[in-house]
Amino acid sequence: TNMRQDQLKAMFNTFGFCRRIDRTYEDAVATTTAALQTAGFKIITSVDMQFLAKENEPHTILEVWDPILPSSVLRESPQLSLFLPFNVAVLGNDDGGSTICMPDPIQLLPPLGNGKIKEIADDLNRRIWGAYLHVVIKQPQPVS
Secondary structure, three states: OHHHHHHHHHHHHHHEEEEEEOOOHHHHHHHHHHHHHHOOOEEEEEEEHHHHOOOOOOEEEEEEEOOOOOHHHHHHOHHHHHOOOEEEEEEEOOOOOEEEEEEOHHHHOHHHOOHHHHHHHHHHHHHHHHHHHHHHOOOOOOOO
């Protein structure tokens, strides 16, 4: 299980960023979903890979769409459709924590070229990083 998570993490770190966090799997899925929605993204679907692929460990893939992205950009650069929607992975760890993995548009989109795509990649990167940091940096609990 840890070897599989390490392999996934190595792959994601090539195209995105992963982090083990001190949140339960259920909390990580809920917090990641909320953080992405707060950043302006829409969750199209949530895929339970544990059920679908008969895996032993909890593993959810969130399919995420950016409704802010103008459709004119997709008409101008239809190759962007290969990367949108994008996936975010949340995996349960053996220690009760979890791992989240999000894509890095700066790594994925530059091969596509023009300045408008760079602007889009920068904006996506800023918002994805914001959501990522919200999940990774555990918010202090209010004192009751």
